[in-house]
Amino acid sequence: MAIASAEVLVTSPGRNFVTLRLTTEDGVTGLGDATLNGRELAAASYLRDHVAPLLTGRDEARIEDTWQYLYRGAYWRRGPVTMAAIAAVDMALWDIKAKTAGMPLYQLLGGRSRRGCLAYGHASGSSIDTLFASIREHLEAGYQAIRVQTGVPGLGQVYGVATDQKPGERYDYEPARRQALPAQESWDTRAYLRHVPTVFEAVRAEFGPEIPLLHDGHHRMTPNEAATLGKSLEPYDLFWLEDCTPAENQEALRRVRAQTTTPLAIGEVFNSVFDYQTLITEQLIDYVRSAVTHAGGITALRKLLDFAAIYQIKSGFHGPTDISPVGQAAHLHLGVALHNFGIQEYMKHSADTLEVFRTSYTFTDGLLDPGETPGLGVEYDDDAAGSFAYEPAYLPVNRRLDGTVHDW
Numbered sequence: 001m002a003i004a005s006a007e008v009l010v011t012s013p014g015r016n017f018v019t020l021r022l023t024t025e026d027g028v029t030g031l032g033d034a035t036l037n038g039r040e041l042a043a044a045s046y047l048r049d050h051v052a053p054l055l056t057g058r059d060e061a062r063i064e065d066t067w068q069y070l071y072r073g074a075y076w077r078r079g080p081v082t083m084a085a086i087a088a089v090d091m092a093l094w095d096i097k098a099k100t101a102g103m104p105l106y107q108l109l110g111g112r113s114r115r116g117c118l119a120y121g122h123a124s125g126s127s128i129d130t131l132f133a134s135i136r137e138h139l140e141a142g143y144q145a146i147r148v149q150t151g152v153p154g155l156g157q158v159y160g161v162a163t164d165q166k167p168g169e170r171y172d173y174e175p176a177r178r179q180a181l182p183a184q185e186s187w188d189t190r191a192y193l194r195h196v197p198t199v200f201e202a203v204r205a206e207f208g209p210e211i212p213l214l215h216d217g218h219h220r221m222t223p224n225e226a227a228t229l230g231k232s233l234e235p236y237d238l239f240w241l242e243d244c245t246p247a248e249n250q251e252a253l254r255r256v257r258a259q260t261t262t263p264l265a266i267g268e269v270f271n272s273v274f275d276y277q278t279l280i281t282e283q284l285i286d287y288v289r290s291a292v293t294h295a296g297g298i299t300a301l302r303k304l305l306d307f308a309a310i311y312q313i314k315s316g317f318h319g320p321t322d323i324s325p326v327g328q329a330a331h332l333h334l335g336v337a338l339h340n341f342g343i344q345e346y347m348k349h350s351a352d353t354l355e356v357f358r359t360s361y362t363f364t365d366g367l368l369d370p371g372e373t374p375g376l377g378v379e380y381d382d383d384a385a386g387s388f389a390y391e392p393a394y395l396p397v398n399r400r401l402d403g404t405v406h407d408w
């Protein structure tokens, strides 16, 4: 058999998604996610103009060889656009292989290591009252682990805090706005560092010591600031503190690690195992945050997690709504199979998104499960997709109070 066609599908059911669909000469289809939030058309062009012409006629069974062919063959290695494109090809090939075998993908990855994947949801509020309401809503929905983000006194809209929430409406948080220019947010690290510990003190006092709580610093702190926050959160027993520094400089995590026992998670913006080399070999982190979509696909993520396992580091795959249901399904097949699974981020996709991407994964009693459908278990509905045209959307830009651009 061989790959007969490679189609790049762009749709926007509430947000933009880029999907690759490969079809073999025998008519077996495979799906891959190449969504790069805010830069979607760059990944679509890379796939359509530079990768699709290389795929027709290739043996769809040769997943490792195709990965190396696209990675080494491009000469220009790594980077989010290249790695999202390779990821999409890789996912689609694994989808085809598992469908051809008549098995859910996790069976080809070694079979089940657990009943399901512990998921965490995003609770947020601009105030303590609205945060508590959001946490209660998540607990009622069955979540057994919760990320906590709040507004900071003196600042307006900040990362991770939902706005315009009405009771019963979709609870999650979509920062990419459909407008001509990026939204601007404001930031004050000192105010943030003063406020966050008081929030976790209040949450523990209200909801008790049992529930795993997470927090995302979104790359905004220096190593010293991150160490200060990690120490101040130790009494509240966090599951993890995420993205405490920008981490392009992996050595920055040495200082944080030396100063606090709060567990650390990092890597959603990384593209390759090399971005983690120091972090993993020196055990400077506890969880790998990469998404299958942005780190080269199932083949690359599995190798990364096998490397991490040697150092007792676990998975915490990036799972916001800009990871399409195809990418999220891949996370769940990896998640039930990997021994060193840690936790899975889970923001439920909108009803419109789930009309385009028909999923077979489930969320029950706080656990996500990929289901037993052969392949990844996701079907793409062309008719539904056709009614949602692409609209440009940008992630926000963040400025300190004096106007200096800061990390968003």
Ligand SMILES: [Mg+2]
Pocket: 216, 218, 242, 243, 268
């Ligand atoms: Mg994050």
